[in-house]
Amino acid sequence: MAGGGGDKYNLNLVPFIDLFSTLVIFLLSTAVWEQLAAVPVNLGNSDQNKVNMPTSKEEAKLVKGDLKVFIKKDSVELFDQGRSTRFTREDLVGSQFAAVVQFADDARLKYPLKNDVVLQVDDDAVYEDIVAVMDKFLGRDFDQLVVMGAEF
């Protein structure tokens, strides 16, 4: 009895378990097991309106800068207004492209409004390296990545 506290009342768990089972089945059937995403490439002759263009002299200082990356089979060369730094592929892969991250960080500080980087890629360059370099620039908000063949 309720007053005596002697009787034990059990919560009816059947609808709760039914609901959980339905949820589990639904979520399992709609689950996406492989997470895929996209790294956007802006090819050379595509819409240039997406590239930040300066509207004043002050803004020009924040946008200017000629950032280029030359990706080869065994090396990556980073260009900032003609000054280049070269890294071997082994070093970059070993450091998880830390030099590219540093370069992107420096460029972001120097040109806060710039959003485009040109990647010139050799025919023998490995696709994985190209994506890795692009990934590092995307992480620093350089979202207009122009990919070109090395001979252009």
Added chain:
Amino acid sequence: MGITKPGFHLHSRWDLPSFRKRHGKPLGGRKVSEELNLTAMIDMFSVIVLFLMTTFSATGDILVTNPAIKLPTAANAFLLQRSPIVTVFEKGVLIEGLQVGDNSEIQSKVEDSDWELPLLKEQLRSYRAFFESADAGVPFPGRVILQADKKLNFVYLKRAMYTLVEEGYTNIDLVVQGEAIFRPSAETPAGSDAGAR
């Protein structure tokens, strides 16, 4: 007369002590119904539901990757949008599963003569025509999804990109493994411009 404990309903003459004992404690003292302990099951269900809900994706699978392809990984990627899927192999080029090009001996192919992929061009034109007829007035986004093995040389991709650009597909989404942390902005759904984190 004081209060007495009620006795047996059976007359003492037919009273069977052993029957009474069995009747009071059926099945030799064991209870008929046992309670199943559901705590562990509910715990497990809760964990599964929480895990599945955190990994739930409302957009679902845009594409199914070919098991022969090992995709590169990226940490700063965009959400995939539905577009024609071009797959580049060392042996050939596919669009939506249909073979449209042969990549064998690619180094010997000359860009001026046999570099183009006419079947790919044809398919891209038909996709474009379909888009323009279905979405009249909407500017053609020129978007395409490109997937390739992470160890592939760029020359194979370059060949496919050459044809894509010629046909006006200049916004190329390279498929990578990883979580999409950027979302293409709402005002230009077809563009590959920066979105919000």
